[in-house]
Amino acid sequence: MSIEKLKTQMEKKWAEILKDNQLIKLILDGTKDRRVYALYLAETYHYASHNAKNQALVANKLKTTNSKEINYMKYCLEHALEETGHELMAYHDLKAAGVNVPLSEMPAPLPDTETFVAYLYYISQNGNPARRLGYSFWAESSYAYFGEVMLLAAKNMELSKAMMTFFAEHSDIDVKHAEDVERMVNLMCKTEEDFEDVAEVMNQTLELTARMLDNVAREYQKVLKNESKWNAIFNKYAPSLS
Amino acid sequence: MSIEKLKTQMEKKWAEILKDNQLIKLILDGTKDRRVYALYLAETYHYASHNAKNQALVANKLKTTNSKEINYMKYCLEHALEETGHELMAYHDLKAAGVNVPLSEMPAPLPDTETFVAYLYYISQNGNPARRLGYSFWAESSYAYFGEVMLLAAKNMELSKAMMTFFAEHSDIDVKHAEDVERMVNLMCKTEEDFEDVAEVMNQTLELTARMLDNVAREYQKVLKNESKWNAIFNKYAPSLS
Amino acid sequence: MSIEKLKTQMEKKWAEILKDNQLIKLILDGTKDRRVYALYLAETYHYASHNAKNQALVANKLKTTNSKEINYMKYCLEHALEETGHELMAYHDLKAAGVNVPLSEMPAPLPDTETFVAYLYYISQNGNPARRLGYSFWAESSYAYFGEVMLLAAKNMELSKAMMTFFAEHSDIDVKHAEDVERMVNLMCKTEEDFEDVAEVMNQTLELTARMLDNVAREYQKVLKNESKWNAIFNKYAPSLS
Amino acid sequence: MSIEKLKTQMEKKWAEILKDNQLIKLILDGTKDRRVYALYLAETYHYASHNAKNQALVANKLKTTNSKEINYMKYCLEHALEETGHELMAYHDLKAAGVNVPLSEMPAPLPDTETFVAYLYYISQNGNPARRLGYSFWAESSYAYFGEVMLLAAKNMELSKAMMTFFAEHSDIDVKHAEDVERMVNLMCKTEEDFEDVAEVMNQTLELTARMLDNVAREYQKVLKNESKWNAIFNKYAPSLS
Numbered sequence: 001m002s003i004e005k006l007k008t009q010m011e012k013k014w015a016e017i018l019k020d021n022q023l024i025k026l027i028l029d030g031t032k033d034r035r036v037y038a039l040y041l042a043e044t045y046h047y048a049s050h051n052a053k054n055q056a057l058v059a060n061k062l063k064t065t066n067s068k069e070i071n072y073m074k075y076c077l078e079h080a081l082e083e084t085g086h087e088l089m090a091y092h093d094l095k096a097a098g099v100n101v102p103l104s105e106m107p108a109p110l111p112d113t114e115t116f117v118a119y120l121y122y123i124s125q126n127g128n129p130a131r132r133l134g135y136s137f138w139a140e141s142s143y144a145y146f147g148e149v150m151l152l153a154a155k156n157m158e159l160s161k162a163m164m165t166f167f168a169e170h171s172d173i174d175v176k177h178a179e180d181v182e183r184m185v186n187l188m189c190k191t192e193e194d195f196e197d198v199a200e201v202m203n204q205t206l207e208l209t210a211r212m213l214d215n216v217a218r219e220y221q222k223v224l225k226n227e228s229k230w231n232a233i234f235n236k237y238a239p240s241l242s
Numbered sequence: 243m244s245i246e247k248l249k250t251q252m253e254k255k256w257a258e259i260l261k262d263n264q265l266i267k268l269i270l271d272g273t274k275d276r277r278v279y280a281l282y283l284a285e286t287y288h289y290a291s292h293n294a295k296n297q298a299l300v301a302n303k304l305k306t307t308n309s310k311e312i313n314y315m316k317y318c319l320e321h322a323l324e325e326t327g328h329e330l331m332a333y334h335d336l337k338a339a340g341v342n343v344p345l346s347e348m349p350a351p352l353p354d355t356e357t358f359v360a361y362l363y364y365i366s367q368n369g370n371p372a373r374r375l376g377y378s379f380w381a382e383s384s385y386a387y388f389g390e391v392m393l394l395a396a397k398n399m400e401l402s403k404a405m406m407t408f409f410a411e412h413s414d415i416d417v418k419h420a421e422d423v424e425r426m427v428n429l430m431c432k433t434e435e436d437f438e439d440v441a442e443v444m445n446q447t448l449e450l451t452a453r454m455l456d457n458v459a460r461e462y463q464k465v466l467k468n469e470s471k472w473n474a475i476f477n478k479y480a481p482s483l484s
Numbered sequence: 485m486s487i488e489k490l491k492t493q494m495e496k497k498w499a500e501i502l503k504d505n506q507l508i509k510l511i512l513d514g515t516k517d518r519r520v521y522a523l524y525l526a527e528t529y530h531y532a533s534h535n536a537k538n539q540a541l542v543a544n545k546l547k548t549t550n551s552k553e554i555n556y557m558k559y560c561l562e563h564a565l566e567e568t569g570h571e572l573m574a575y576h577d578l579k580a581a582g583v584n585v586p587l588s589e590m591p592a593p594l595p596d597t598e599t600f601v602a603y604l605y606y607i608s609q610n611g612n613p614a615r616r617l618g619y620s621f622w623a624e625s626s627y628a629y630f631g632e633v634m635l636l637a638a639k640n641m642e643l644s645k646a647m648m649t650f651f652a653e654h655s656d657i658d659v660k661h662a663e664d665v666e667r668m669v670n671l672m673c674k675t676e677e678d679f680e681d682v683a684e685v686m687n688q689t690l691e692l693t694a695r696m697l698d699n700v701a702r703e704y705q706k707v708l709k710n711e712s713k714w715n716a717i718f719n720k721y722a723p724s725l726s
Numbered sequence: 727m728s729i730e731k732l733k734t735q736m737e738k739k740w741a742e743i744l745k746d747n748q749l750i751k752l753i754l755d756g757t758k759d760r761r762v763y764a765l766y767l768a769e770t771y772h773y774a775s776h777n778a779k780n781q782a783l784v785a786n787k788l789k790t791t792n793s794k795e796i797n798y799m800k801y802c803l804e805h806a807l808e809e810t811g812h813e814l815m816a817y818h819d820l821k822a823a824g825v826n827v828p829l830s831e832m833p834a835p836l837p838d839t840e841t842f843v844a845y846l847y848y849i850s851q852n853g854n855p856a857r858r859l860g861y862s863f864w865a866e867s868s869y870a871y872f873g874e875v876m877l878l879a880a881k882n883m884e885l886s887k888a889m890m891t892f893f894a895e896h897s898d899i900d901v902k903h904a905e906d907v908e909r910m911v912n913l914m915c916k917t918e919e920d921f922e923d924v925a926e927v928m929n930q931t932l933e934l935t936a937r938m939l940d941n942v943a944r945e946y947q948k949v950l951k952n953e954s955k956w957n958a959i960f961n962k963y964a965p966s967l968s
Contacts, residue, residue: 065829
């Protein structure tokens, strides 16, 4: 395998998601309801609050007896450092978009968000330590695929730049990060099996992200039927959106 | 909430799975190919090899300052003890069914099996420690729902009792275990939120199990197209099944 | 090496401890101050509250691909089950001896108790999983060595049986447990290196226990100078002992 | 408490160690045997190989809901990053000093080194997350206390600069690091109890380091009696030192 083949697989997986995902469908159908964005931001807040932590945990698996693993360990810690606190951008955007919920009252993550987070901790601590690069590989370039959908959502829901700082931040730092990840994949993947380990985690984290987005869409249907925990939050902290 | 409402939710979830699941569909459609069973057993072997371990980990979260948590801790360790080594029954059945693969050459778990395992470790170590009861709650009575499908598979694939020891073992010990779990749910769930925590894990572990079964069905499609890692295994260790 | 040589090393280590330990010296010198026993019981409470947990963690390290490791895994979980909640006996004895402190106000463990606990968690999770047997090996027979000192303390401090349930419990169950440990050491130690791993942990956990007892003696000196956190506890909950 | 009082406690503890420690005594007595330095470097290699890892683990305990904990999380990851791979300097020095042992044949850490490492992992994962600062607090300025002893060892054992890169590196970066630690202690310690938590870990990690050095001295006595694992290593890889 190679970086090019990883990219081909990634593009194929994104094409499936863009075609089938329920949240993306909701946006492409032109929803103007900013509560959809709010639900998405809350789950983004939750998974993002674990990214630096599970990234740093990879370091614990590395044997620093050779320069390859030391380089990878430094990459993991540097990357964890850069991601630290980014979840607060998602929370900032939630408040900017009109949902002024205090962190202490934020509803717990949806089951598919927790599943995604669980998988990231697991692959960071078990098996080939290069595997977590499979997540970074697509995450760093996701805005090439997901960006257009986000811009459509922004237009229809009238989202200002101040409500999209998490999105903006992660599309800007993109290029350097994507290069770093590719360099690391090439450093750590010496066998076909290494590449397959990374490819599997790439595909599965994309899949689990898509399921998280589906869960957001299902939760929105519950909100419409007044059956979600979020109804109380919107009523209390975002009366103008309800 | 109550035990009764948990059961109602469980029945609803099982009804969805029995209707939609790709592996169940394959069996209901009358497949005679024992390789379907072999793929299912391999994933059963993988997730079952973690059950005693993640069950025992719950003990680590408990504060033994009151008799309630001490009782729950004893339950977790007793239950872990009873589950220890059960994965070898699944492996035994795999060999009895004609796939004589050594453990050292067993293919790694499918991505949705690893996701299921990851979720079990995560909920065993994070959040309300009562949550793992949500998994045991349905697992101990799953044969009431899944049993008929298994018997149809057995008939069509000509599976003898000696090829189904894992299934038999877990349908026998059923009753006592199911009572133990209900007692523990009632002991540990004092608030509506406790019940909801258990219910969420019950539904999500059923969902993740269903996705694991779907993944088995997809892997079987790959086997038919000669695109699976399992083709080499079947060729080498089960030539009569291919 | 062999069980016999392990016992010889254990006896040598106990002889050193009985000769040099500051807490044992205090008792042999005839102290009548029951606060010495109270301080010892508090640290016993603390380390004992971790014993079942770190014992159960060993299970997580085992590969259940052979009957040897499955047997050991069952032993670990059974032994953890038996130890569950035993710390409450130490707490019971503390109250029976006249220190009626609620658990919520119990002072934190002393540094050498925390070090002992830390080491047990570490060796339960890292390196040869047989190593934790080195702790059980001497712990199950410790009353042969430490018992006489305890009886002298009981006589001088006028401790009734009701104040010594932790001691009594652990001297009674002794024999069966000691046999179980020896059987497991013989099962798990196949090479000289395995025996040395177990011997090292046996010697080091004895050493760390002795340092914990030394720390109790030093804390008692602080109590005498009114410089310990325990002075406030004794004043409030055991005025008759001060 | 305050930074000043922490320093006073640290100076008192160092004074005790400089007076009583067996390894320091050996050096002050003028030993010319470079094997003493080799044994010290090997244990330094072992504990240093865990420093970045246990430092990074602190991040996992932090709740990133306020800027204080985010700052501390960044500090932990930055500090872990800076420490990554430093153990290889100790290994380099070991080879430069004439012990050309491959990493794969390096003897396991001594029991008191493993105890020190165990304690660092434990306090990094349990209790007040500020506690690990107690280790950094003295470690960053240890050369003010230990430096003179090292220079005497260097003189008597004829150690060149190329054999002391670990020592040199850690005395140079001192000043900036010491300032960072003090800033973090002041940020994270808001109550007297916070300061006491940090002070306890400062004192106990100094104590455990001293015990590790004592263990080095005892191991050297074994080398002299030809009873150490290191005798084979010195014979094979450093015949000129024996």
